[in-house]
Amino acid sequence: MARRNERMKLGAFLYFTGHHLAAWRHPDAQQGTELVDYVELARIAEAAKFDALFLADGVGVRLSDREAASRKAHSGVTPFEPITLLSALAAVTSRIGLVATASTSYSDPYNLARQFASLDRLSNGRAGWNLVTSADPEAALNFGHDAAIRHADRYARAEEFADVVLGLWNSWDDDAFVRDRASGRYFDPEKLRLLNHSGEHFKVRGPLNIPRSPQGHPVLVQAGASQAGMELAARTAELVFAAEVTLEDAVSFYARLKGRLAAYGRRPDELKVLPGVFPVVGRTLAEAEEKFEALQELIQPEVGLDFLSTTIGVDLSAYPLDGPVPDLPETNGNRSRQALLLALARRENLTIRQLYKRVAGARGHWQVVGTPAQVADLLEERFEAYGADGFNVMSPIKPGGLVDFVELVLPELRRRGLFREDYEGATLRQNLGLDHPAARSASRFAAAAE
Amino acid sequence: MARRNERMKLGAFLYFTGHHLAAWRHPDAQQGTELVDYVELARIAEAAKFDALFLADGVGVRLSDREAASRKAHSGVTPFEPITLLSALAAVTSRIGLVATASTSYSDPYNLARQFASLDRLSNGRAGWNLVTSADPEAALNFGHDAAIRHADRYARAEEFADVVLGLWNSWDDDAFVRDRASGRYFDPEKLRLLNHSGEHFKVRGPLNIPRSPQGHPVLVQAGASQAGMELAARTAELVFAAEVTLEDAVSFYARLKGRLAAYGRRPDELKVLPGVFPVVGRTLAEAEEKFEALQELIQPEVGLDFLSTTIGVDLSAYPLDGPVPDLPETNGNRSRQALLLALARRENLTIRQLYKRVAGARGHWQVVGTPAQVADLLEERFEAYGADGFNVMSPIKPGGLVDFVELVLPELRRRGLFREDYEGATLRQNLGLDHPAARSASRFAAAAE
Numbered sequence: 001m002a003r004r005n006e007r008m009k010l011g012a013f014l015y016f017t018g019h020h021l022a023a024w025r026h027p028d029a030q031q032g033t034e035l036v037d038y039v040e041l042a043r044i045a046e047a048a049k050f051d052a053l054f055l056a057d058g059v060g061v062r063l064s065d066r067e068a069a070s071r072k073a074h075s076g077v078t079p080f081e082p083i084t085l086l087s088a089l090a091a092v093t094s095r096i097g098l099v100a101t102a103s104t105s106y107s108d109p110y111n112l113a114r115q116f117a118s119l120d121r122l123s124n125g126r127a128g129w130n131l132v133t134s135a136d137p138e139a140a141l142n143f144g145h146d147a148a149i150r151h152a153d154r155y156a157r158a159e160e161f162a163d164v165v166l167g168l169w170n171s172w173d174d175d176a177f178v179r180d181r182a183s184g185r186y187f188d189p190e191k192l193r194l195l196n197h198s199g200e201h202f203k204v205r206g207p208l209n210i211p212r213s214p215q216g217h218p219v220l221v222q223a224g225a226s227q228a229g230m231e232l233a234a235r236t237a238e239l240v241f242a243a244e245v246t247l248e249d250a251v252s253f254y255a256r257l258k259g260r261l262a263a264y265g266r267r268p269d270e271l272k273v274l275p276g277v278f279p280v281v282g283r284t285l286a287e288a289e290e291k292f293e294a295l296q297e298l299i300q301p302e303v304g305l306d307f308l309s310t311t312i313g314v315d316l317s318a319y320p321l322d323g324p325v326p327d328l329p330e331t332n333g334n335r336s337r338q339a340l341l342l343a344l345a346r347r348e349n350l351t352i353r354q355l356y357k358r359v360a361g362a363r364g365h366w367q368v369v370g371t372p373a374q375v376a377d378l379l380e381e382r383f384e385a386y387g388a389d390g391f392n393v394m395s396p397i398k399p400g401g402l403v404d405f406v407e408l409v410l411p412e413l414r415r416r417g418l419f420r421e422d423y424e425g426a427t428l429r430q431n432l433g434l435d436h437p438a439a440r441s442a443s444r445f446a447a448a449a450e
Numbered sequence: 451m452a453r454r455n456e457r458m459k460l461g462a463f464l465y466f467t468g469h470h471l472a473a474w475r476h477p478d479a480q481q482g483t484e485l486v487d488y489v490e491l492a493r494i495a496e497a498a499k500f501d502a503l504f505l506a507d508g509v510g511v512r513l514s515d516r517e518a519a520s521r522k523a524h525s526g527v528t529p530f531e532p533i534t535l536l537s538a539l540a541a542v543t544s545r546i547g548l549v550a551t552a553s554t555s556y557s558d559p560y561n562l563a564r565q566f567a568s569l570d571r572l573s574n575g576r577a578g579w580n581l582v583t584s585a586d587p588e589a590a591l592n593f594g595h596d597a598a599i600r601h602a603d604r605y606a607r608a609e610e611f612a613d614v615v616l617g618l619w620n621s622w623d624d625d626a627f628v629r630d631r632a633s634g635r636y637f638d639p640e641k642l643r644l645l646n647h648s649g650e651h652f653k654v655r656g657p658l659n660i661p662r663s664p665q666g667h668p669v670l671v672q673a674g675a676s677q678a679g680m681e682l683a684a685r686t687a688e689l690v691f692a693a694e695v696t697l698e699d700a701v702s703f704y705a706r707l708k709g710r711l712a713a714y715g716r717r718p719d720e721l722k723v724l725p726g727v728f729p730v731v732g733r734t735l736a737e738a739e740e741k742f743e744a745l746q747e748l749i750q751p752e753v754g755l756d757f758l759s760t761t762i763g764v765d766l767s768a769y770p771l772d773g774p775v776p777d778l779p780e781t782n783g784n785r786s787r788q789a790l791l792l793a794l795a796r797r798e799n800l801t802i803r804q805l806y807k808r809v810a811g812a813r814g815h816w817q818v819v820g821t822p823a824q825v826a827d828l829l830e831e832r833f834e835a836y837g838a839d840g841f842n843v844m845s846p847i848k849p850g851g852l853v854d855f856v857e858l859v860l861p862e863l864r865r866r867g868l869f870r871e872d873y874e875g876a877t878l879r880q881n882l883g884l885d886h887p888a889a890r891s892a893s894r895f896a897a898a899a900e
Contacts, residue, residue, distance in 0.1 A: 025631045033627075033661075035541060035572050059560065061659045070639040077627075077637070077659045081568035087537035088572050091485060110509065110592045111557060118531035122485050122538050141655035142560045177483075179523075181475045184750045187527070189520040205591035209511045209527045211483070300634045 008383055008419050009390030009432055011099070011241075011274055012045040013054045014038070016080075017073045018397035019278055021307055021360040022298035024073040029397040033079040035088055041399055042089045045096055048406040049420050051431050052097030052128060053089065054241070054392055055082040059106055060139030065317075068306035076136070083115050090123035097428030099128035099221055099239075104161040105154055106134060106143040109202055113168040116218045117210045125215035125427035128239065129165075131222050131232075133158050135313075155228035160199045162220070162236045167195040169217035170439045171207030193439075215427035216437040225253065233271070234260035238434050241392050242275040245340060245366045250275055250387030272389040272432055277379065278362035280369040280396055281404040288369045295396060296357060304356035311364060312338050321353045337364050365394060376412040383418065458833055458869050459840030459882055461549070461691075461724055462495040463504045464488070466530075467523045468847035469728055471757055471810040472748035474523040479847040483529040485538055491849055492539045495546055498856040499870050501881050502547030502578060503539065504691070504842055505532035509556055510589030515767075518756035526586070533565050540573035547878030549578035549671055549689075554611040555604055556584060556593040559652055563618040566668045567660045575665030575877035578689065579615075581672050581682075583608050585763075605678035610649045612670070612686045617645045619667035620889045621657030643889075665877035666887040675703065683721070684710035688884050691842050692725040695790060695816045700725055700837030722839040722882055727829065728812030730819040730846055731854040738819045745846060746807060754806035761814060762788050771803045787814050815844060826862040833868065 016032030017024035030037045042053055061076040062069060069075040082100035090098060098119060102112055112129075120127035133154035134140070140148045149157075176191035195206030222237040224230065225244075233240050234257060242257075244250040258268040280295075282288030301321070309316045314328045325345040328338070341364055345355045361367055368375050382388045395401025413419040425431050466482030467474035480487045492503055511526040512519060519525040532550035540548060548569060552562055562579075570577035583604035584590070590598045599607075626641035645656030672687040674680065675694075683690050684707060692707075694700040708718040730745075732738030751771070759766045764778045775795040778788070791814055795805045811817055818825050832838045845851025863869040875881050 024629065024636065025634060027631065031629055039541070059564075059659065061657055063657075066639050070637050070642075071634050073629075073636055075636070077661065079661065080571060081564050081660065083534060084537040084565055084568040084572060087534040088541040091489070091538040091541040106558065107561060108556065108558065108593065114509075114531050115534055118534040121530060122534060138655075141653075143558065144653045177527075179474065179481055181477070184475060184521050184748075184753075186474065186523055186525070187520050189516050192520075203594045205588075207511055207513075209509065210531065211527065211529065298634075303634075 004384060006433070007417070008379070008413065009051045009272055009274060010419065011052045011054045011390070011392035012041070012050045012402060013056070013276060013392045013394045014041055014398070015056065015394070016078060016398070018401055019361075019363065019394040020295045020396040021072065021074060021303065021363065022295055022300070023397040025298040026295060026397050028400050030399060032398055035080075037398070038085060038089060039092050041402060042093050042096065044399065044402055044406060046093050048410055049423055050096055051390070052099045052428060053086070054099045054130070055086065055101060057082045057101035057103070057132075058136055058139060059103060059134060060136050060142050062136065062138050062310055064138065065302070065306045068302045071300050072303045072307070074307065076138070083119060086127070087119050087122055090119060090126070093123075095126075095423050095426075097126045097128055097219070097431065098123055099130055099219070101130040101132055103132050103134045104158040105149055106139065109161050109164040110168065110204055110208070113165040113208055114210055117169060117208060117213065120213035120215065120218045121210065125213045125429065127213070128219035128221045128428055130241070131158065131162060131220060131237075133224070151226070152228070155232065157201050159232055160201045162232065164195070164197050164202050164204050166217075166220070166236065167197060168204070168206055168208040169212070171195065172212055173439045174212050174216065177211050212439070215429040216439070219428050219432065219434060230257055230260065233257060234266075235264045237271055239272050239274060239432065242273055242388070243337065243340065243365055244275055244387075245344070245364075247382055247385060247387055250382055251385050254387050269433065270435065272434070274390045274392045275382070275388050276362075276365040276394050277391045278365050278367045278394045278396060279375050279401070279405055279409065280367075281372060281375055281408045283371065283408070285371055285374065288371065292361070292369050292396075295361065299357065299360050301353075304360050305352065307360055307363070308341075308352065308356040311359070312341055316352055319352055322351045325350060325352055325355055340364055361396065362394065372408040372412045375409050376416065379413065380416060380418060454834060456883070457867070458829070458863065459501045459722055459724060460869065461502045461504045461840070461842035462491070462500045462852060463506070463726060463842045463844045464491055464848070465506065465844070466528060466848070468851055469811075469813065469844040470745045470846040471522065471524060471753065471813065472745055472750070473847040475748040476745060476847050478850050480849060482848055485530075487848070488535060488539060489542050491852060492543050492546065494849065494852055494856060496543050498860055499873055500546055501840070502549045502878060503536065504549045504580070505536065505551060507532045507551035507553070507582075508586055508589060509553060509584060510586050510592050512586065512588050512760055514588065514765075515752070515756045518752045521750050522753045522757070524757065526588075533569060536577070537569050537572055540569060540576070543573075545576075545873050545876075547576045547578055547669070547881065548573055549580055549669070551580040551582055553582050553584040554608040555599055556589065559611050559614040560618065560654055560658070563615040563658055564660055567619060567658060567663065570663035570665065570668045571660065575663045575879065577663070578669035578671045578878060580691070581608065581612060581670065581687075583674070601676070602678070605682065607651050609682055610651045612682065614645070614647050614652050614654050616667075616670070616686065617647060618654070618656055618658040619662070621645065622662055623889045624662050624666065627661050662889070665879040666889070669878050669882065669884060680707055680710065683707060684716075685714045687721055689722050689724060689882065692723055692838070693787065693790065693815055694725055694837075695794070695814075697832055697835060697837055700832055701835050704837050719883065720885065722884070724840045724842045725832070725838050726812075726815040726844050727841045728815050728817045728844045728846060729825050729851070729855055729859065730817075731822060731825055731858045733821065733858070735821055735824065738821065742811065742819050742846070745811065749807065749810050751803075754810050755802065757810055757813070758802065758806040761809070762791055766802055769802055772801050775800060775802055775805055790814055811846065812844065822858040822862045825859050826866065826868075829863065830866060830868060
């Protein structure tokens, strides 16, 4: 196989107790409830030259089964909100990227554009926004709705939301603020552009009331894998977190997504694809398997079942735990995640209990249990086959899972020339190999806008 | 005069270039565009034992006079958004309070409640939310409106917004999260309460998806001085930033506001009143006056006039600069600020130019130019007369204005026993002498809500 002439990008996807559903019960796991826990992780990941820290998010607590909710750390209650947490980490890090998730379904584009631009400036050009839509019906109840917004409506709003945010991030040229004390000129009014957006969901004049950062604007990240999600990503995203489990699916997704970019006048390398990977690493295979089993044994049955019901979008508690996974209707929720899980159950003929045990750990993501060489082999294979431009590493428990990956797997990847020895640039955009976004030229933009 | 048996509370009100309208042009002033600038100020203020850092905010750029806007640092463009900036400062401070302004007019209460709760947890109980409504008509254009929201409508929304945020902050008891690894119980479902709010502006089920902080919830701060603003403050605020200039007005405002608390079942000491003060301090009076004049000379006429027009809510550019301030209609804007300025112009028979020169520095706030003893005398007088429980100190330029106050005035206040030698408590609430808010009892709240 011809080697790719670039290196992997790596994200450190932090979940506060670790990604394993039962991580919080493990004696070695942090509860992740203190800022110092995250400062420690950020420093580990930065010393290891990860491209970015990544935080997921939701805006509600899943209480439909209150007993199950009260028995897990994954009910939607988080010790910190991502934008504020990453802002805190901006003050104690200097090179690693900071990617926070925020929903287009229940936020306002001006406020969101401004907060991410502020994080981008606080970090001197290291911010990213992971654009998501909110499928969770219980989140909808916190924002004036009686039920979740329909999938198509969520994406229509997300399309317009992305345009408004990108437009606001182009309000000022990079050099608009001259701050010339002698002449009294603070900014150059020729380098300011109003947005004057008026659409179905939003009406926004602009400009954004914050100057640009050293990387122009935050990196736009997405994770949607539905048809609508892929189309939005092909048009606007610069980084995509993928969730495909098999090599075949990963290569197919990568090719399909990159293949759509040309339709929007974009080069394939203007978007990087980073699938999630949940690595359980041991010095021997037996040690890795023991580590994994120690976590699996901590899953409470009501929690495993509730997790599966929530993920798949259908209450499975009426079905026998040791019977087959039933045929299910398409739901309004995260359709790509539902399809992945059903395909897995059919492929391996799993019972409900077997399915939740299979997916509780990586929660539908790609799960790898092995020695450093085995893990590196699989990452290398997927990278070289163009199934990934790198990986979003989901530590099973914190901080041990991240430390294992850094101490055991990264040296192996470096020995093979697959991961950087040091950061290439000063900004997240530079490290990811993405272009600096020019503020749209005044002539082109002003004609449409002013 | 009988001495009060308590000490002053002090806020450090940071404006990025300093509060003087022309501060950014002064050779000694920071531009305040880098996080390190704020880290330095935060450390100075914390070493001096200030109760809190305070940041104002707006959500638009005032471009009605684009030439004037481009000649000042006060057009509404800020280098950072307050919640993100204070989150960054939470990571590099440990004792000082962190109070950010955010508007009820264009935010969502669930998102806002969560971000402030997150800041409160990041800082281990040092956050405050300064609740404002947005009068700026140009901000309205960024949020789907064609003009500013009417004063009465802004306050109707703010009343309901405050209730929703306070309710969400009471979603969980202080000890709801037990995280018992052995039994598998993560939180106690008996210590969770839904909000189930349904009002004219908002419908919010809850609970907030974040646990409480060591101070229960952020301190609720307000600054509105209109009738509606004072009523909302009397009902819900714990700290009020006042803007009265004269001793007489300060004492009157203080008495009126504190006098309303009983109607809401509150004690007078459950709300602290901190007027703004703009101190220009010199070792001699001549030195103080020289410092002030050096700033005054930097005010550009178009900027001074535009500042006055914006603050007063009426375009004054059609009137002679050296003629009298005309009679003006009541506007939809910040009525209390308009009334204060007009009263000043009438009282001293000022021309438009004289008025903008008088208010450009402190921008309508109380301006004190003098020696350390003179400044301390005035603060002591106002404190002992119950015109203030302390002061929100508005440095004319950064960092020099804050350093002057810390090095020259604070020793004088301490010598007189008027300000603390060290922090009394670990949280903002403890240092301000405010009660820990009990999450409402399950029986009382659940009956109404579930």
